[in-house]
Amino acid sequence: MLHLPTVISISLLLNILIGGFFITVYNYKKQRCYLYLGASCAVFVVAQIFACLRIVLDNTFITHYLADLCIIISPVLAIIGLQKVTHTHSRTSRHFLTLIFVSAIILLPIYAVTAGQMVTSIIIATLFMYAAYLVHKMKCAAPIQQKILSACFISHSIIMYIQSMMLAAPHITNTVLDFHQPLQAILINHIILATATALVLPFLLFVNIEEKLQRLVNHDTLTCLLNRRGFFMQGQALLKQGIAHQQSFAVVMIDIDHFKRVNDRYGHSTGDTAIKWIAQHIMAQLNDHDIAARIGGEEFALLLPDQSLYQAKETAQRLCDAIREHSLHFKGNSIDLSVSVGISSSYDANASIKTLLDQADKRLYIAKAKGRDQVVICDHQAGQMVNNTM
Numbered sequence: 001m002l003h004l005p006t007v008i009s010i011s012l013l014l015n016i017l018i019g020g021f022f023i024t025v026y027n028y029k030k031q032r033c034y035l036y037l038g039a040s041c042a043v044f045v046v047a048q049i050f051a052c053l054r055i056v057l058d059n060t061f062i063t064h065y066l067a068d069l070c071i072i073i074s075p076v077l078a079i080i081g082l083q084k085v086t087h088t089h090s091r092t093s094r095h096f097l098t099l100i101f102v103s104a105i106i107l108l109p110i111y112a113v114t115a116g117q118m119v120t121s122i123i124i125a126t127l128f129m130y131a132a133y134l135v136h137k138m139k140c141a142a143p144i145q146q147k148i149l150s151a152c153f154i155s156h157s158i159i160m161y162i163q164s165m166m167l168a169a170p171h172i173t174n175t176v177l178d179f180h181q182p183l184q185a186i187l188i189n190h191i192i193l194a195t196a197t198a199l200v201l202p203f204l205l206f207v208n209i210e211e212k213l214q215r216l217v218n219h220d221t222l223t224c225l226l227n228r229r230g231f232f233m234q235g236q237a238l239l240k241q242g243i244a245h246q247q248s249f250a251v252v253m254i255d256i257d258h259f260k261r262v263n264d265r266y267g268h269s270t271g272d273t274a275i276k277w278i279a280q281h282i283m284a285q286l287n288d289h290d291i292a293a294r295i296g297g298e299e300f301a302l303l304l305p306d307q308s309l310y311q312a313k314e315t316a317q318r319l320c321d322a323i324r325e326h327s328l329h330f331k332g333n334s335i336d337l338s339v340s341v342g343i344s345s346s347y348d349a350n351a352s353i354k355t356l357l358d359q360a361d362k363r364l365y366i367a368k369a370k371g372r373d374q375v376v377i378c379d380h381q382a383g384q385m386v387n388n389t390m
Contacts, residue, residue, distance in 0.1 A: 007188050011195045012048055015041045018198045033205075036081030041198055044074040048191070065111035068120040072103050075127040078197075082134045085205065099123070118167040125160030128153045135204075141211035142204055149200045156193040159186055220294040222272055223279035228301075231293035235303045235353040238291060242305045250312030250345040251356035252302035253364040254282070254319070257338045257372040259298040266333060273330045274337060278323065285319045301357060309345035309377050316341040316375045324373060338373035340364055345377075 019041030026034035047070035054063040076096045110116040132153035140146040163186045166179045218230030242249045263271040282292050295301045304312050328335040342363030344356045367376040
C-alpha cells in the first residue's frame with residue numbers, strides 16, 4: 001500500500017500550487033469560475049490539515065467537525081465553479097449554501113462518532129456524482145480529458161458510497177467488522193482522485209477557452225458563419241485536401257442586392273436581420289463538407305469541394321431562387337431581397353483561395369452590371385468560359 005503521509009504531502013503541495021494558479025488567473029481575468037475553483041483547492045488543503053492534526057491535537061471539533069465540513073465545502077465550491085463555466089443557472093448556488101448550512105447543523109451532534117463520517121461520505125459522494133453530470137454536459141474541445149475528469153468524479157463518488165456502507169455495516173449487522181485496511185485504502189484513493197481532478201480540470205478549462213477564442217477570431221458574431229480569416233484558413237486546408245484527392249472545387253461569391261437601401265429605409269437592425277436571414281438560406285443549400293463565410297458587410301463566400309463549375313452554378317441558382325421566392329418579415333415589414341453571385345472553379349494544384357476568390361468576385365460584379373439577381377460563371381470580357389484555373 002502507498003505510504004499515507006507521502007500521499008498527503010504530495011496532495012497538499014499540488015493542491016496549493018493548483019489553487020494558487022486558479023487564484024492568479026482570477027486576478028488577471030476576473031472570471032469567478034477561477035475564484036471558486038481556487039477556493040475549492042484551498043479548502044481541500046485546509047481539510048487535510050485539520051484531519052492530520054488528529055495525530056497531535058486532541059480536539060475533535062477541529063480535527064473531525066471542521067475537517068468534515070471543509071471536505072463538504074470543497075466539492076461544493078468546485079461545482080459552483082463548474083456551473084460558472086457551463087453557465088448553469090446561478091440560483092442553484094443558494095441550494096448549495098443551504099446544503100452547507102444543513103450539513104453543519106446535522107454534523108454538530110454526531111461529528112465525534114462514526115455517523116458523522118458516514119453522513120459526510122454520503123454528501124460528498126452525491127456532490128461528486130452531480131459534478132460528473134456537469135462535466136458530461138460541458139461542450140468541450142478535449143473529449144478525452146473530459147471523459148477522464150468525469151471518470152475521476154464518478155470513481156470518487158463510488159468510493160465514498162462504499163466508505164459510507166463500510167462505516168454503516170457494523171451498526172446494521174450488529175457485528176464487529178475490521179475495515180481498517182480497506183478504509184485506509186479508500187482514504188488514499190480519495191486523496192489521489194481529488195488531486196487528479198485538480199490536475200485535469202485546469203487543462204480542460206484552458207482547452208475550452210482556447211477553442212472559444214479561436215471561434216471568436218475565425219467566426220462572424222452576427223451570422224455565426226466563418227469570417228474572412230476563418231474562410232481563408234479552413235478554405236486553404238480544404239483546397240489542399242481536394243487537390244490531394246484530385247477533386248474539383250468551386251468558390252462562390254455572393255452579395256445582397258441593394259442592401260444599402262434596406263439599411264437606409266428600414267434601419268440597421270433590419271439590415272442585420274436581413275444578413276442573418278440570407279445566411280440561413282445559404283446554409284440550407286450547403287452539404288456537410290461545404291464551408292460558408294461572411295467576408296464583408298453584405299458579402300458572403302462559399303467553398304464547395306468536389307463540385308464542378310456547373311454543379312456550383314446549380315447550387316447558387318437554387319439559393320437565388322429560394323431568396324427571390326420568399327420575403328423577409330420583420331417588424332411588420334415584408335422585404336423582398338435578392339443576391340448576385342459569381343463563381344470560379346479549379347482542378348489546378350497551384351490554385352489558391354485568394355486567386356479563386358478574386359475571380360469569383362470579378363464575376364460577381366459582372367452579375368451586378370448585368371442587372372443583379374443572377375449567377376455568372378464566365379468573364380463578360382472574354383465572352384466564354386474562363387479556364388484560368390481549370
